[in-house]
Amino acid sequence: MTFTHRHLLGIEHLRPEEIVTLLDLADDYVALNKGETKHSEALAGLTQINMFFENSTRTQASFELAGKRLGADVMNMAMQASSITKGETLIDTALTLNAMHPDLLVVRHPHSGAVDLLAQKVNCAVLNAGDGRHEHPTQALLDALTIRRAKGRLHRLNIAICGDIAHSRVARSNIILLGKMENRIRLIGPPTLMPSGIAEFGVEVYDDMARGLEDVDVVMMLRLQRERMDGGFIPSEREYYHRFGLDAAKLSYAKPDAIVMHPGPMNRGVEIDGTLADDINRSVIQDQVEMGVAVRMAAMDLLARNLRDLRGAA
Numbered sequence: 001m002t003f004t005h006r007h008l009l010g011i012e013h014l015r016p017e018e019i020v021t022l023l024d025l026a027d028d029y030v031a032l033n034k035g036e037t038k039h040s041e042a043l044a045g046l047t048q049i050n051m052f053f054e055n056s057t058r059t060q061a062s063f064e065l066a067g068k069r070l071g072a073d074v075m076n077m078a079m080q081a082s083s084i085t086k087g088e089t090l091i092d093t094a095l096t097l098n099a100m101h102p103d104l105l106v107v108r109h110p111h112s113g114a115v116d117l118l119a120q121k122v123n124c125a126v127l128n129a130g131d132g133r134h135e136h137p138t139q140a141l142l143d144a145l146t147i148r149r150a151k152g153r154l155h156r157l158n159i160a161i162c163g164d165i166a167h168s169r170v171a172r173s174n175i176i177l178l179g180k181m182e183n184r185i186r187l188i189g190p191p192t193l194m195p196s197g198i199a200e201f202g203v204e205v206y207d208d209m210a211r212g213l214e215d216v217d218v219v220m221m222l223r224l225q226r227e228r229m230d231g232g233f234i235p236s237e238r239e240y241y242h243r244f245g246l247d248a249a250k251l252s253y254a255k256p257d258a259i260v261m262h263p264g265p266m267n268r269g270v271e272i273d274g275t276l277a278d279d280i281n282r283s284v285i286q287d288q289v290e291m292g293v294a295v296r297m298a299a300m301d302l303l304a305r306n307l308r309d310l311r312g313a314a
């Protein structure tokens, strides 16, 4: 098998052939999910615990559904209500959970690096569901699957990632993945929302939508991550929408068959026009949600196979 990891912590650690293996398996799960009986036994007997230290709607629901469709026993820990608020450290929480013998731990945390740290302390497979502004690997994988299915390939595409790049783990994981698969990546946004040292990632940077979107195959929009900003990164939301919000007029600079993506949650009228987001001829936003479940099923299936191999060898 070409996917040999114990955890899924970031795209950084994956080789291109491992990404392809995972996406191929996810394609099978897309087919399963379209059928009458959406069930397999890949995780039968295993326990999956979801620990979300940050709010999430679609990612948590998607992981929960993915685990249930694969036959795992799935538990959601309400972290706001847990001992964390009583001052317990992340490591203490991890050790407590470890004593319950989970097999798969899905973790979202506001601090970059927290999920890696946790993975070192537990005896199960850990999946990063987003850590600070660091990585969000399953989001990049579901975006990749959406692009591959819409465009028929995942290489040599012109892909624009637009908006609040600096605060976005979605952007970071996507830049790494799409770069590994040899695409041409353009980042578009105001200079205040570009991370420092971005040139090292081998991307082109624009602060103008008309020039940046010229001839692109894929337009990926990002939310303004207000919760990670401490002050004046943009003049006003109205001004931001005027310059960087995607509407039909700005999209006309891209290729005529360019697709529109957004990881959600969307701010309609801030980074994207609501009508365009709902236009099923251009927008693949609902497909992204559908691919999310399949990609998470594939990721947990592969990790569970490795876990069983590891335990069998011990």
Ligand code: NCD
Residues within 6 Å of the ligand: 058, 059, 130, 136, 139, 169, 170, 222, 223, 225, 263, 264, 265
């Ligand atoms: C993203 C996240 O949480 O990083 N959302 C998601 O996972 N669907 C992007 C965001 O919050 O804007």
